[in-house]
Amino acid sequence: MPSSVVRIGLLGCGVVGQGFLRLLRERERLIRDSVGATLRVTRVAVRDPAKHRECDLTGIRVATDPLAVANAEDVDLLIELIGGESMLEPVRAALQRGISVVTANKHLLAVHGGELERLAADSKSTIRSEASAGGGIPVLQALEHGLRTEHFQFLVAILNGTTNYILSTMERDGRDFAEALQAAQSLGFAESDPTLDLSGADTAQKLAILVRRAFRMDVAYGSIPTEGIIGMELEDLRQADRFGYTVKLLGIALLNSEGLDLRVHPAFIPKRYLLAAVRDEFNGIYLRGEATGSMLFYGKGAGALPTAQAVLGDVIVAAREFVAGVRFLGAAEKHEPERRLPLDAVRTKYYLRLIVEDRPGVLAQVAACLGGTNVSVAQMFQAEGIRGEASITILTHEARDRDVREAVKGIAKLPAVRKTPRAVRIFDI
Ligand SMILES: NC(=O)c1ccc[n+]([C@@H]2O[C@H](COP(=O)([O-])OP(=O)(O)OC[C@H]3O[C@@H](n4cnc5c(N)ncnc54)[C@H](OP(=O)(O)O)[C@@H]3O)[C@@H](O)[C@H]2O)c1
Structure with a gap:
């Protein structure tokens, strides 16, 4: 007898968690029609249960222990929206007992993605992470389903909205790096500590996640040669313009006969490139496949609702699987041995x-x-x-x-x- 309710355990009720609960409420009928069951949040874990939130948690058990939610009997599906390394244990716990996980945690996927996918395959569960790379852009679902068997020649992407906003502002308004960073912070596009963004590490994590899907290659993100945009001067952008280029922080994966050339760094790109038109906080992922040719995925890489929509997309697939008692992802995909072209x-x-x-x-x-x-x-x-x-x-x-x-x-x-x-x-x- 198929389930008429899918019970959700939600870890985190911050920017994305609240956005997710809002979409769950506003799209209730559409979700029920597409899943064939009602999604009901039974448990939430947060740091401070007494904190005021812009969402209604009536009828939901709110507590502070993510692991207890991952192990709870009344949870059929775990959504992890806390972030960071400390979520490894609850995510592992859920997968080990066959509970599928949806997460927005790029760190977890970039560092432990291979292990978690194998664990999921062994226990007939799944782990999905659309929101972890490219935020609201449904590129991982496209790679997982429609483009599953495509052979990609390259993937070049702008994956960090903060740095893209800074570079766009410098170029358009003639502001220097410090002023552009301040503008990004005051608009909420940059964290108070923007090191992860500016150093390129955030882009490297997202690139590792995309490469696992697109090239079926398990890559430790720390092994990707990475340079950020710190030190970029307004004069460099002026010179780029003089020679017909614009400056972008790129995540690059180029497959050639010697191996996969992976790197993250700021680059001059010709203004005629589609990626040159990806400005401000937007992200863009440009792919070239053997059968499909060129494709550009474009959209918002962060923000409460774009990210929540990506989470909801994964949740719908996972809930359909739960209701039908199947999983659409095959057994853990056989990954290619890592063959890299050194920088x-x-x-x-x-x-x-x-x-x-x-x-x-x-x-x-x-x-x-x-x-x-x-x-x-x-x-x-x-x-x-x-x-x-x-x-x-x-x-x-x-x-x-x-x-x-x-x-x-x-x-x-x-x-x-x-x-x-x-x-x-x-x-x-
Ligand atoms: N924000 C975006 O645009 C965006 C985009 C893409 C991906 N993501 C990813 O989405 C995830 C969530 O991001 P966010 O922006 O929603 O973060 P956030 O606003 O800081 O929310 C984090 C939530 O986790 C809870 N939390 C933190 N530590 C906890 C602990 N030890 N135990 C229990 N609960 C804990 C917090 O509880 P309290 O509310 O009680 O403090 C809060 O509800 C992260 O992995 C992030 O990288 C975010």
């Missing part, structure tokens, strides 16, 4: 900006450093500065990443170089 061997173009003493012979010294590691110049622009300084902007031809970095180290040591050189990769494939 040193990646071939890429670079933008370099140098502040040097404005005197004869300096350009020749810079050229010697570049030539010494086989890096050739495609375009160069020199502007006279103040106090006897000159600013030199160089776009290189494609070269080995390690060779360019070596050349930049050499340039930085030249006595005529007044400031640490700026070096940003150009993504133009």
Whole structure:
């Protein structure tokens, strides 16, 4: 006899948790029609049960222990919206006893995704995490279902709304990095401690989650070479514009015959690219598949309702499975052995900006450093500065990443170089 009620245990009732409860109430009839049963939240775990919340928790047991909710007999489905490493234990506990989990926790998936998926497959449960990468954009469901068997050649993505907002604001309004960060914080797009966003670590976690689905490869996010946008100057964005580029923080996964080239860094991208039009707090995921060709997923990567909608999408699939007594995900997918192209061997173009003493012979010294590691110049622009300084902007031809970095180290040591050189990769494939 199929269940007419699916009982939900909800961990966390903050921004996303409250958004989820709102959608659950407002879309009750639609949800019942698509699941074939009513979804009822039976238990909630929060840090402070006495806190005022913008949602009605009448009839729900509100407590403080996430593990107790994960183990409760009156929970058929666990939704984890607390976040962080401490949720590993409750999520494991639910999966071990065959209870499917929906989570928005990127850290958990990026660090323990492989283990949790295997655990779920062994216990005939599932773990879904649409909201963990790309927020409200349903890219993981697309990869899991419609694109399940596609062979992807590359995935290039803007996955962090905070940094994208900062770069867009610098470019559009001519504000410097600190002012743009402040604007992002006052609009609620950036955390009070934005380190995870600015350092690129947030993008690397989301990239690892997407790569597991798109390339069936288990990648430790900490092993992805990662650079953030700290130190990006307004002048770099002006120079990008001069040469027909815009600057984005990219998560990159390129499959070639030598392996998967994975990296996170700010990049100059041509203005004609679709990703160049992904501005402000929006996210974009650009994929190229063997059969499908190019695709762009675009939308909001965060926010209460976009994220809650992604959670609800996963919950509906998991609840349908519960009602039907089946699971739509196959046995733990066989993953490809990890075959990576090291960053040193990646071939890429670079933008370099140098502040040097404005005197004869300096350009020749810079050229010697570049030539010494086989890096050739495609375009160069020199502007006279103040106090006897000159600013030199160089776009290189494609070269080995390690060779360019070596050349930049050499340039930085030249006595005529007044400031640490700026070096940003150009993504133009
Ligand atoms: N916000 C977004 O736009 C967004 C987007 C994508 C993904 N996510 C992910 O969604 C998850 C939730 O984010 P959020 O923005 O909703 O966070 P949040 O507003 O800070 O809410 C966290 C909730 O967890 C509860 N909580 C924290 N520690 C707890 C503990 N030790 N035991 C019991 N309850 C605890 C809090 O309780 P109290 O309410 O009592 O303090 C609160 O209800 C995170 O994994 C986040 O990365 C968020």
